[in-house]
Amino acid sequence: MTVTVRYFAGARAAAGVETEARTAATLEDLVREIADAHGPRLEKVLTACSFLVDGAQAHDPSAALAPGTVVDVLPPFAGG
C-alpha cells in the first residue's frame, strides 16, 4: 500500500527528507523499509520514535495500513 511518511525534528534530519511516499503493508514493514532506505542514522533514531497513523497513536505495529494513510515519525519530545 502506498502511504505518506512525514518526518519530524531529529527524524527529519536523519532521513534527509520532510516527507515521502512509501509502499508497506504494515507499520513494522514501513519502519524496516525506511530504515533500510535511509541508513543507520535513521535506524538508530527510529528505535526511540513513536508513530501516528492518520493522526492516532499507533499501538499495533502489525496492523494493516490502508492506501493513502499518513504516518508521522515522532522522535522523543523535548519541550520545556
Add this chain to the structure above:
Amino acid sequence: MIARVVDEPLSVAEHEDAVADKAAGAVVSFSGVVRDHDGGRSVTELEYVGHPTAADVIRELAEEFAARPGVQAVAVSHRIGLLGIGDVALACAVSAAHRGAAFTACAELVDEVKKRLPIWKRQVFTDGEEEWVACP
C-alpha cells in the same frame, strides 16, 4: 484560558494575570528559560519546532489541570522558533485556593508538558555542532 503554542516572546506576568481569581489564595508560576549550557557544553542558539497537533495537546493539558480539585485556573504557553539565551520557552501559571494544590499542579503541569507536548528542541553549540535533544 491561555493555552497556546506561539512563535513570539512569552510573558509570565500575562499568565499570572490570566489565572487571577477572587477565590484563589495562591498563584504559582513557572518559566522555562533558555540557558547557555547543556551537558557541560556552551549553547549559542536553540530552536523549538512543534507538530501540527501541539496546539490541541497544550489545550487538552490546560483543561485537564484546570479541572483538578482545588485548582481555580491554569494558563500555559510554549514558544517555538529560534530562541536566544534567557528567552522564555515555557510559561505557566496556576491559581488555587491553597498553595499546596497550586505548587503541585504547576510542577506536574510542567512535567506533563515535557512528556506529552509534541515539541522538539535543536541546540547549537559554540563549536558549531548541533543536536536534537533527547534524540538518539
